Amino acid sequence: MTLPTDVSAAPMLRLDQLSRRRAGRPAVQSLSLSLPRGQVLGLLGVNGAGKSTTLSMVAGALRPDSGSIRLNGADFLEQPELARQLIGWLPERAPLWPELTVSEHLDAHGHLRGLRGAALKQARTAIIERLELQPLARRLAGVLSQGQRQRLGLACALLHRPALLVLDEPANALDPVQVAALRTLIREQAAAGTAVILSTHLLAEVTAVCDRVAILHDGTLRHDGHVHSDDHAALERTFFEIAMNGQPQPARAA
Template structure:
């Protein structure tokens, strides 16, 4: 959050659509190599926020800075520095996959053998070689999604903006997508990811921001919510005994026999059980803790439902 030169910075961004404020006074930062999950109930303003991040829409107030440059002043920066996959991957149905990727590259001013090589590598990576000569109009939703993703990745942008990228993907493809996102982040690319699937967020994101009625209601790192387990013992022991176990990074007693545990980066649940048994503790069970993310999201969603209900009653 305190990165002196963030890759992407939203400064008090507001946007009205159809007479309604969809995004209000939004401040967000994204560092290089960071994966930000953007969550919110339907209509929270996620897609509009992503479109502004991608340079496809301009804010009414505030500014979106990419590497310190205001996108409204230099919209051409979006050409090379942003890869955007909008919701439902809109594509030109009259073109085949290769034509589509080539057109996308030319629109960004890219030509030549290097681009063709990169295109072919992406087709292979996203398992689209067999569809390469097929018209986009006849592709399945998952295939279209992968073509959209290939377009977003083709020019190797430092910022990736992905709106529901897992739509239509099977579990294997979804896992490959997560791997791809982590790879890009490891290469220094910043990624903003919007999804309704909380497990996808916890699996791939470093930070989570939750929007509600266009305003930012939650913005926190995800480490605290990852790898937390609830260890249940047959007897009550001092929390310090559990903290001394090698796989444990942090422990918090929930009650006499239950402990919320944050594991070290290299540890997993079996390692925790093994260490506890080796230390003479009677393990009754281990299960994932309902994460802070889920709790935060549910709290905000419940507030939303309650306020909507109150408004309806008042009306």
């Protein structure tokens, strides 16, 4: 895919001093981080840490009060239309139009993302097959179970092959088999060069699929580091230290 702004050296996503107030209090404060192509970043934090607000701003659904978001080197706040091609977003509870079928949802998202005709048909068929939505294709979204809704939301986010995938609690309501399939899917996307940012409450989710983890607390970034699948205990300790004390404790001497 040709990206709208071809600054190949630029990270896919760069947040710089991003801040946003919600309900009269700072939800995200001076958040800076970057995400290269092909990397999966896990966003961890307790409820109210600012994860969903951050992802809403990255997805283009919410404007930050201050700071900048650069997508593939371009100023996203100046060019919000970049979201159309570059970003696929699955919000926390996949929002759907209850009166439309699964297939109609994919068509609507395709049209909104600029897909038409044969390209839309091809993309729809591929994503329906990949997420095994064939039996649900003609079913109304209003009668889907929570897990099925989540899968449809994921299909809508992936339909146009975004360069940046933003997933907010994607494993919500999925059964263990579907969670495993989701992990495989996320790794596939990363292997294909897609930058993935996902928020989750599940530490196991982070160690299973993420290359990097960022921990938010009270709207600020408290930890940003690489994840190794065998250091679940270390991640758990860091997370709880931040959740309890607001910051990771210095490493103890052996």
